[in-house]
Amino acid sequence: xxxxxxxxxxxxxxxxxxxxxxxxxxxxxxxxxxxxxxxxxxxxxxxxxxxxxxxxxxxxxxxxxxxxxxxxxxxxxxxxxxxxxxxxxxxxxxxxxxxxxxxxxxxxxxxxxxxxxxxxxxxxxxxxxxxxxxxxxxxxxxxxxxxxxxxxxxxxxxxxxxxxxxxxxxxxxxxxxxxxxxxxxxxxxxxx
Amino acid sequence: xxxxxxxxxxxxxxxxxxxxxxxxxxxxxxxxxxxxxxxxxxxxxxxxxxxxxxxxxxxxxxxxxxxxxxxxxxxxxxxxxxxxxxxxxxxxxxxxxxxxxxxxxxxxxxxxxxxxxxxxxxxxxxxxxxxxxxxxxxxxxxxxxxxxxxxxxxxxxxxxxxxxxxxxxxxxxxxxxxxxxxxxxxxxxxxxxxxxxxxxxxxxxxxxxxxxxxxxxxxxxxxxxxxxxxxxxxxxxxxxxxxxxxxxxxxxxxxxxxxxxxxxxxxxxxxxxxxxxxxxxxxxxxxxxxxxxxxxxxxxxxxxxxxxxxxxxxxxxxxxxxxxxxxxxxxxxxxxxxxxxxxxxxxxxxxxxxxxxxxxxxxxxxxxxxxxxxxxxxxxxxxxxxxxxxxxxxxxxxxxxxxxxxxxxxxxxxxxxxxxxxxxxxxxxxxxxxxxxxxxxxxxxxxxxxxxxxxxxxxxxxxxxxxxxxxxxxxxxxxxxxxxxxxxxxxxxxxxxxxxxxxxxxxxxxxxxxxxxxxxxx
Numbered sequence: 001x002x003x004x005x006x007x008x009x010x011x012x013x014x015x016x017x018x019x020x021x022x023x024x025x026x027x028x029x030x031x032x033x034x035x036x037x038x039x040x041x042x043x044x045x046x047x048x049x050x051x052x053x054x055x056x057x058x059x060x061x062x063x064x065x066x067x068x069x070x071x072x073x074x075x076x077x078x079x080x081x082x083x084x085x086x087x088x089x090x091x092x093x094x095x096x097x098x099x100x101x102x103x104x105x106x107x108x109x110x111x112x113x114x115x116x117x118x119x120x121x122x123x124x125x126x127x128x129x130x131x132x133x134x135x136x137x138x139x140x141x142x143x144x145x146x147x148x149x150x151x152x153x154x155x156x157x158x159x160x161x162x163x164x165x166x167x168x169x170x171x172x173x174x175x176x177x178x179x180x181x182x183x184x185x186x187x188x189x190x191x192x
Numbered sequence: 193x194x195x196x197x198x199x200x201x202x203x204x205x206x207x208x209x210x211x212x213x214x215x216x217x218x219x220x221x222x223x224x225x226x227x228x229x230x231x232x233x234x235x236x237x238x239x240x241x242x243x244x245x246x247x248x249x250x251x252x253x254x255x256x257x258x259x260x261x262x263x264x265x266x267x268x269x270x271x272x273x274x275x276x277x278x279x280x281x282x283x284x285x286x287x288x289x290x291x292x293x294x295x296x297x298x299x300x301x302x303x304x305x306x307x308x309x310x311x312x313x314x315x316x317x318x319x320x321x322x323x324x325x326x327x328x329x330x331x332x333x334x335x336x337x338x339x340x341x342x343x344x345x346x347x348x349x350x351x352x353x354x355x356x357x358x359x360x361x362x363x364x365x366x367x368x369x370x371x372x373x374x375x376x377x378x379x380x381x382x383x384x385x386x387x388x389x390x391x392x393x394x395x396x397x398x399x400x401x402x403x404x405x406x407x408x409x410x411x412x413x414x415x416x417x418x419x420x421x422x423x424x425x426x427x428x429x430x431x432x433x434x435x436x437x438x439x440x441x442x443x444x445x446x447x448x449x450x451x452x453x454x455x456x457x458x459x460x461x462x463x464x465x466x467x468x469x470x471x472x473x474x475x476x477x478x479x480x481x482x483x484x485x486x487x488x489x490x491x492x493x494x495x496x497x498x499x500x501x502x503x504x505x506x507x508x509x510x511x512x513x514x515x516x517x518x519x520x521x522x523x524x525x526x527x528x529x530x531x532x533x534x535x536x537x538x539x540x541x542x543x544x545x546x547x548x549x550x551x552x553x554x555x556x557x558x559x560x561x562x563x564x565x566x567x568x569x570x571x572x573x574x575x576x577x578x579x580x581x582x583x584x585x586x587x588x589x590x591x592x593x594x595x596x597x598x599x600x601x602x603x604x605x606x607x608x609x610x611x612x613x614x615x616x617x618x619x620x621x622x623x624x625x626x627x628x629x630x631x632x633x634x635x636x637x638x639x640x641x642x643x644x645x646x647x648x649x650x651x652x653x654x655x656x657x658x659x660x661x662x663x664x665x666x667x668x669x670x671x672x673x674x675x676x677x678x679x680x681x682x683x684x685x686x687x688x689x690x691x692x693x694x695x696x697x698x699x700x701x702x703x704x705x706x707x708x709x710x711x712x713x714x
């Protein structure tokens with residue numbers, strides 16, 4: 001059938017969001033690994049260098065997940081978002097890869113091609129390219145491919161449906177239980 | 193309690209769909225003592241069930257059964273299987289609608305006469321006038337509790353409205369207020385008043401917004417003359433040897449096929465499913481589908497010229513606080529071809545939460561330009577531009593090669609903008625951006641149309657049976673006891689949000705059906 005971005009977006013609504021929604025910071029494994037580096041790779045998990053969060057991986061290697069996290073940030077760069085929000089947002093790819101060998105192959109070959117293109121441009125790897133501009137140039141080159149569209153399409157929901165993202169962006173979410181906004185600033189603009 | 197009717201009871205009126213058209217018609221007929229079976233494909237969700245969360249609510253309410261798309265509209269690329277954002281539930285899209293309740297203007301009922309020859313447009317005058325509809329509009333406004341009618345005060349303007357109003361004043365617009373809304377500004381009809389929740393599109397948890405789900409439907413059921421069968425997905429309308437419709441085949445909630453016999457059948461499944469059902473009901477007697485001797489079933493699909501403008505300011509707006517559609521500017525809804533297009537458009541505030549803003553601001557977009565907009569969400573104001581689009585024969589619903597869960601061809605929705613639609617959209621974007629710029633916007637985003645919420649015209653009314661599907665009362669030209677009761681009847685789209693007119697036509701149609709049944713003409 002008509003296999004498009006939207007197909008994927010809608011599927012993510014049904015499949016991925018509940019999972020992402022359930023993942024709280026508490027559920028991310030906390031491991032105290034005091035080694036420096038932007039992202040620390042362990043055996044089967046991925047951790048922040050400051051040990052604020054960690055993520056277990058099931059099917060994809062920690063290196064692959066680290067690349068996905070960087071790719072997610074490069075697609076939707078929000079400098080106020082911590083890496084854990086991007087890690088939660090791409091976690092679904094690991095879960096799906098664990099159940100679907102073809103999907104795992106698609107993600108892994110996509111990541112391999114990112115690294116390959118980075119090396120061709122003189123960088124150690126995709127993650128190793130220091131400037132966002134250099135990484136974005138690689139993403140632009142593959143933006144028509146299924147790998148990119150799958151990751152981007154999924155992020156629209158898995159990143160922006162996180163409550164922590166909402167509060168950073170200043171969106172207050174559900175209001176009924178608080179009596180709506182009638183007495184909580186629905187008309188408080190005073191700068192006009 | 194709801195009346196139970198036997199499947200073999202061939203005296204009932206069967207209504208397919210319980211939204212603005214079907215739900216209203218069901219209650220109106222039941223109030224007159226007519227036996228009604230309403231078949232609703234969706235489940236029954238009431239205010240207590242509604243969810244203040246955009247994606248979770250979408251999963252609860254939206255019609256996500258397979259559909260396909262074609263044509264040059266951007267929705268076909270970005271949302272290929274979601275041409276329309278409408279509801280599958282008791283109450284239909286009245287659960288989801290924003291509540292704007294505007295009468296179609298006098299001249300808009302005569303689009304062909306007033307606009308003249310517009311190349312490529314299949315314009316036609318409505319076979320009914322504003323004057324004829326006025327008493328029914330008045331009944332609909334009273335029924336729905338429309339603000340600024342019947343002595344009902346307007347809603348208070350929220351932040352998003354205050355920003356738009358300040359811009360409207362700068363622009364010299366005169367007709368700007370907090371709208372004619374079917375949202376209670378004070379308790380009315382046993383429903384609470386609006387507490388400015390900000391989730392009108394997700395089902396109003398206050399029940400302040402009119403929806404057939406908790407007004408018309410329970411009122412009809414209380415008469416003992418209306419049975420609503422939920423999760424009853426209609427597959428086909430059957431007819432007898434005389435070419436009269438005789439019953440409706442559906443799949444019930446348990447997955448069993450049932451045939452409900454009927455004296456009259458009224459189709460109200462919205463402008464995509466209604467023509468699809470007529471086309472899927474073809475037979476040896478009606479090889480092109482029911483009521484389709486004109487060949488117009490599924491054609492002339494209109495979705496309104498739409499677009500949005502979001503604007504970023506130096507200071508916070510919090511546009512999501514309060515009613516989603518919190519105000520309107522009507523100055524541009526006039527007929528004034530000096531602007532480079534025929535027809536007019538309304539400017540109405542609109543807000544999306546962060547999840548839907550990410551999905552709809554610029555579908556497929558990514559990178560710093562996109563995230564800069566999202567980072568400014570708190571300081572953003574927004575408006576929706578909604579205007580009259582041109583009916584075109586090639587825009588519409590046909591049967592797709594794809595099949596649904598019941599093995600029936602799904603609807604393919606084909607759409608190309610008419611040059612008039614493009615000219616109007618560009619002009620409307622320009623005006624919307626100018627408005628926000630006039631009060632100090634630092635960025636403006638002309639945002640493309642969302643999946644259609646206003647779906648119109650695919651079984652249009654016509655005086656001449658060769659030019660349309662139904663007459664001025666929604667009765668099919670070909671089959672006396674087959675009616676269309678939703679927005680697919682619209683001859684042209686006009687610039688106003690369509691729900692009030694759908695309800696108005698349903699009230700009028702109920703009188704007509706009751707009279708015709710009494711006189712035994714159907």
